Amino acid sequence: MMLTVTFLAAFVLTTVSSQETEETITYTQCTDGYEWDPYRQQCKDIDECEIVPDACKGGMKCVNHYGGYLCLPRTAQIIVNEQDAATADSAGGRNSVIRRTPVDVQQGPPNPTHQIQCATGYEQSEHNVCQDIDECATGAHNCRTDQACVNLRGSFRCQCLPGFQKRGEQCIDIDECTLPPYCHHRCVNTPGSYYCQCNPGFQLASNNHTCVDVDECGTSSYICHYQCVNEPGKFSCVCPEGYQVVGGRTCQDINECETTNECREDEMCWNYHGGFRCYPRNPCQEPYVLTSENRCVCPVSNTICRELPYSIVYKYMSIRSDRNVPSDIFQIQATTIYPNTINTFRIKSGNENGEFYLRQTSALSAMLVLVKSLSGPREHIVDLEMLTVNSLNYRTSSVLRLTIIVGPFAF
Incomplete structure (x- = not known):
């Protein structure tokens, strides 16, 4: 890597006055890496990468710099600090003006417009900084509709949506119902997801996985004719002595005179x-x-x-x-x-x-x-x-x- 940094050598000669004649002598001298710009009347940077044949060897890339140039790997990222660049330009491109009239020293940064080269997946920002390109946000990716784009520094990655797994180039549904039991009773697989169902008499708990018994007896006081008995997953109705359950819930009188007649013959x-x-x-x-x-x-x-x-x-x-x-x-x-x-x-x-x-x-x-x-x-x-x-x-x-x-x- 070559870095050429030179400093301005300015010579200021005193002004000689003559009573007969007044002659103005003006000359300038720029440091190495700069040349005189007669139009702007100041020193400007020389782009060595344009004029020096094969400035960098071994696959290195040439990057112009104020007063010189850099040989960097092609994957290197370049960050330019505008304030430091202006300072370097000011220091390297200072003019010297000699006149017979009082001394007039002009100086200032060339304020060059400088394009930097960024690595693949990066772009130059308005502050001359290489910043990552978000391919997922710009749409500059090739992920399929069944994939999600994930931005990376300088690149992106295509990954399967939740509930899917990659098999070859395809994203296939994960059948959660075949994995270790997610659901207490029954599992229903859906594309990219699943849900749980409970057996009759049970309902899903707040975690949507566990099944808890439904207390049917507590939901209504009219569910049974006489008395409701809650059981896991179900309920039953009972009737008092002298009655029998009909239709699962209704109490009907038992005609003991036809079933267990205990009266005497004279009764x-x-x-x-x-x-x-x-x-x-x-x-x-x-x-x-x-x-x-x-x-x-x-x-x-x-x-x-x-x-x-x-x-x-x-x-x-x-x-x-x-x-x-x-x-x-x-x-x-x-x-x-x-x-x-x-x-x-x-x-x-x-x-x-x-x-x-x-x-x-x-x-x-x-x-x-x-x-x-x-x-x-x-x-x-x-x-x-x-x-x-x-x-x-x-x-x-x-x-x-x-x-x-x-x-x-x-x-």
């Missing part, structure tokens, strides 16, 4: 919502005698019967707990029609708390109305009386003894 089984009861087949009490199923008659030949209802009919019914009110629950109707008679209906007993109301619907019938909701389990006995009066002021009555069994639940 009849009556099923109600949630259980059963055993009642005597002959409910009649003295002086009443049984004339047909559930019907007891007091004989007119018995003087005691003159002050008692002529007949008592025993009936049984079951209702659910907390039934909506008002609600029609039972109809009473005369079975025998007498001419020229008037029938009236009333609740004779069993309505001390005012839970019922008897509404006459015709001359021969009336409807029992529940006006206060009943909660079970409980048994409620109501006597409904029909009083018959004819035109001869003959009076008779009959009673329907209604046993109402209120179930323990509203289903």
Whole structure:
């Protein structure tokens, strides 16, 4: 490498004055590497790389420098400091002017326009600095659409997008589902990615990988008719004693009178919502005698019967707990029609708390109305009386003894 740096030698001669004549003598001298520019009236740099044949040997490149030149490897980067360059130019290109008139010394940097040579992948900046070319930003790359461009100093690299791997010159999808388990239950591969799925009854946790049980019982209070039991990945509905699960969620009454009848032979089984009861087949009490199923008659030949209802009919019914009110629950109707008679209906007993109301619907019938909701389990006995009066002021009555069994639940 050759570096030629020379300094200005200036000679300033004193001004000689003559009374007869005034002669001006001017000459200049530039240091090595500079020459006089008569147009600009100052020294300018000589470009040795242009005028010196084979200035650099051995594959080196010639780079002109203020007052000389440099031989550098072709891959070398050159950074030019403009301030230092101006200083060097000023120092190397100083003019010397000799006049007979007072001394006038002119000096200043040549301010040359100097192009530097940058290595491949670099370009000259406005500050005469070799800066990296971002091929990814300028589009000066040859990466395919399925690749990502990554800028490097002086170059760039094409790499596969996330979720893909290079095989030869191609980027192929990585099947994450074949790798060590990413997902708790099921993995679904997609181009460049994947996602996890959970089995029914589970849901993805916040990490999108783990599956956690869904508490179906906590999502709704109406999912089961009676009670919900959460299990891993599922749930089940259970019913109270006397009921069975129907359709997975609904509780239906079990008719124990058909399945496990435990009543004696002289008893009849009556099923109600949630259980059963055993009642005597002959409910009649003295002086009443049984004339047909559930019907007891007091004989007119018995003087005691003159002050008692002529007949008592025993009936049984079951209702659910907390039934909506008002609600029609039972109809009473005369079975025998007498001419020229008037029938009236009333609740004779069993309505001390005012839970019922008897509404006459015709001359021969009336409807029992529940006006206060009943909660079970409980048994409620109501006597409904029909009083018959004819035109001869003959009076008779009959009673329907209604046993109402209120179930323990509203289903």
